[in-house]
Amino acid sequence: MFSNLINSLVVISIVFIFLFSLLLVFKWLLFSSQWGVVTQNLPLYAFGVFPVDQRWRPCLWLLILAFLSIVTIFKPRWSWFGKVLPIAWVGVIPLGVGLLSGGLGLLPVESRHWGGFTLTILLMSCSALLAFPLGIMFAIGRQSKLPLIKYFSALYIDALRAVPLISILFFGQLLIPLFLPLGVEINRVSRAVISFTLFVAAYIAEDIRGGWQAIPNSQLEASKALGLSQAQTIRFIILPQALTIALPALTNQAIGLLQNTSLMSILGLVELLGISRSILANPVFIGRYIEVYVWLAGIYWVICTVMALLLRQLEEKVSIQRRIRKNV
Amino acid sequence: MSHIIRANNLVKSFTKGLRALDDISMVVNKQEVLVVMGPSGSGKSTLIRTFNGLETFDSGKLEVVGVPLYSNHDERNIRAIRRKVGMVFQQFNLFPHLSILENIILAPMKVQKLTRIEAEEHAMHLLSQMGITKQARKYPSQLSGGEQQRVAIARALALKPELLLFDEPTSALDPERVNEVLDAMRTLAQKGMTMVVVTHEVGFAREVADRVLFMDSGKLIEMTTPDIFFSNAKHERSRKFLNQIEK
Ligand SMILES: Nc1ncnc2c1ncn2[C@@H]1O[C@H](COP(=O)(O)OP(=O)(O)OP(=O)(O)O)[C@@H](O)[C@H]1O
Ligand SMILES: [Mg+2]
Numbered sequence: 001m002f003s004n005l006i007n008s009l010v011v012i013s014i015v016f017i018f019l020f021s022l023l024l025v026f027k028w029l030l031f032s033s034q035w036g037v038v039t040q041n042l043p044l045y046a047f048g049v050f051p052v053d054q055r056w057r058p059c060l061w062l063l064i065l066a067f068l069s070i071v072t073i074f075k076p077r078w079s080w081f082g083k084v085l086p087i088a089w090v091g092v093i094p095l096g097v098g099l100l101s102g103g104l105g106l107l108p109v110e111s112r113h114w115g116g117f118t119l120t121i122l123l124m125s126c127s128a129l130l131a132f133p134l135g136i137m138f139a140i141g142r143q144s145k146l147p148l149i150k151y152f153s154a155l156y157i158d159a160l161r162a163v164p165l166i167s168i169l170f171f172g173q174l175l176i177p178l179f180l181p182l183g184v185e186i187n188r189v190s191r192a193v194i195s196f197t198l199f200v201a202a203y204i205a206e207d208i209r210g211g212w213q214a215i216p217n218s219q220l221e222a223s224k225a226l227g228l229s230q231a232q233t234i235r236f237i238i239l240p241q242a243l244t245i246a247l248p249a250l251t252n253q254a255i256g257l258l259q260n261t262s263l264m265s266i267l268g269l270v271e272l273l274g275i276s277r278s279i280l281a282n283p284v285f286i287g288r289y290i291e292v293y294v295w296l297a298g299i300y301w302v303i304c305t306v307m308a309l310l311l312r313q314l315e316e317k318v319s320i321q322r323r324i325r326k327n328v
Numbered sequence: 329m330s331h332i333i334r335a336n337n338l339v340k341s342f343t344k345g346l347r348a349l350d351d352i353s354m355v356v357n358k359q360e361v362l363v364v365m366g367p368s369g370s371g372k373s374t375l376i377r378t379f380n381g382l383e384t385f386d387s388g389k390l391e392v393v394g395v396p397l398y399s400n401h402d403e404r405n406i407r408a409i410r411r412k413v414g415m416v417f418q419q420f421n422l423f424p425h426l427s428i429l430e431n432i433i434l435a436p437m438k439v440q441k442l443t444r445i446e447a448e449e450h451a452m453h454l455l456s457q458m459g460i461t462k463q464a465r466k467y468p469s470q471l472s473g474g475e476q477q478r479v480a481i482a483r484a485l486a487l488k489p490e491l492l493l494f495d496e497p498t499s500a501l502d503p504e505r506v507n508e509v510l511d512a513m514r515t516l517a518q519k520g521m522t523m524v525v526v527t528h529e530v531g532f533a534r535e536v537a538d539r540v541l542f543m544d545s546g547k548l549i550e551m552t553t554p555d556i557f558f559s560n561a562k563h564e565r566s567r568k569f570l571n572q573i574e575k
Contacts, residue, residue, distance in 0.1 A: 218417065218419060218421045219421065219423065221382055221417070221421065222415075222417065222421035222422075222423070223423075224381075224382065224410065225380055225382060225410060225413075225414070225415040225484075226410070226414075226434070226435035226439065226483070226484075226487070227407055227410040227411045227435060227439040227487065228434070228435060228438055228439060229407070232438050232439075236434060236438065237423060240425050241424070241425050244425065
């Protein structure tokens with residue numbers, strides 16, 4: 001009886017609080033919100049301060065990405081497409097860099113003019129593309145029989161995981177130029193991508209190690225008994241299984257990577273968050289914080305959802321269960 | 329030179345003082361089927377795993393398929409041996425992420441550098457020998473234990489080995505699946521394959537083995553023909569063991 005009463009009270013108050021907040025949100029949406037800060041700046045959110053007459057380039061890239069995402073998620077039944085798709089996904093990232101930076105007949109655009117949604121996606125995809133092989137290398141290094149490689153890899157992984165990303169990003173901006181020979185300069189975007197890559201690779205290596213350790217020793221023995229070399233065993237027996245096991249964790253890394261790109265705004269890159277802050281600094285849009293941050297949250301949510309769907313496809317593709325289902 | 333394995337005074341201990349292999353000297357001849365028997369923990373697995381370098385030894389000398397192996401375990405010699413010696417495990421140890429066909433063609437393609445077409449042709453031939461052609465495109469988890477073990481035998485045969493090692497190939501199988509694997513092994517023996525088989529299957533040993541090796545506590549107790557071993561074993565320990573397993 002008594003516990004029932006408490007339960008009912010709790011439920012009623014939760015419903016009440018929920019309805020009340022809903023009311024506040026609606027009130028704000030209907031009477032006080034002004035979305036001009038979003039609608040009037042859509043090109044800025046999308047492309048940053050990319051030269052107006054060249055905006056078709058990031059636009060084209062985003063359209064290609066959207067197209068690839070749609071075909072990946074909705075899987076049309078074209079037979080050639082299964083083979084082309086992974087190559088397309090890897091290729092589209094350097095293509096983006098090429099389209100944005102220009103050259104080869106395109107007008108060169110300096111990286112400090114890149115920005116907005118385009119830059120966010122570019123930072124994320126470039127870092128992911130570079131960090132993945134590097135992470136695999138460190139994961140392999142950590143299992144190496146050569147002490148030097150083994151301890152260097154372990155040290156690297158532990159050190160990078162012990163330092164907050166934001167300090168690595170600052171270090172990267174300051175230190176990377178010192179490591180380069182005199183006269184060679186690299187821009188802020190590249191420095192950011194390098195720092196990101198180095199950071200994420202350590203986490204990827206750990207995730208892969210998790211998968212690696214789940215593989216029973218008997219698999220290695222079977223492979224050795226067949227005369228496969230150490231390298232062949234890693235390539236054909238361990239990595240395919242370890243990566244499959246690690247994939248959910250790697251998906252998490254990818255989503256974390258996306259969200260961490262927003263830290264770049266502190267370093268002065270005008271990716272989504274950075275461009276939003278500079279829009280907010282414009283006196284015309286003074287005080288429109290909530291609209292901008294709601295809008296930003298929405299965009300990040302959409303990107304995350306699309307990424308999660310895409311990686312879900314990858315998980316499906318590599319899962320043995322699915323291959324078995326296809327078979328029967 | 330009709331021997332395929334020659335072991336001289338092999339000694340191995342995992343923990344100090346306890347010898348898993350205690351001064352083992354023996355010879356396995358070409359086209360011979362040797363069955364290894366002994367109580368649990370007597371060192372049977374350790375012995376046959378030294379034959380393809382999965383286990384190291386502390387002293388003594390080993391010669392397998394003409395390749396010498398000393399206690400320093402030269403990696404190149406070990407790989408040379410493994411290219412000519414197949415092994416079948418108790419738990420099958422198939423690669424779960426590869427189809428049956430891929431399991432079999434992996435080593436021929438990567439170790440012997442055959443083309444995929446050559447390797448697949450040979451693999452299909454082996455699968456039909458094992459009576460499981462239909463399963464070629466399936467994955468290990470879709471097969472019964474007996475079928476998986478026959479795939480494992482086909483995989484071990486894919487490198488055209490001169491010697492096959494079996495470590496309790498039927499111990500993990502349901503009783504009604506044991507015979508299909510033993511039959512496959514029997515056929516191999518009839519074709520003249522040299523085999524060293526650790527097993528508790530007395531029927532198989534009696535019928536197929538040329539000799540039986542009995543081990544206890546890392547020692548080679550006796551090595552004789554199955555007729556003598558099963559009806560007239562010389563040693564007390566062998567008789568005790570036979571009494572136990574016949575119960
Ligand atoms: N990796 C290892 N580390 C430590 N000791 C081991 C290891 N492998 C085997 N031993 C020991 O070596 C001895 C021989 O083991 P082995 O596995 O060769 O016996 P077995 O005859 O194959 O037994 P079973 O019939 O149970 O398979 C045992 O005392 C065992 O405890
Ligand atoms: Mg054993």
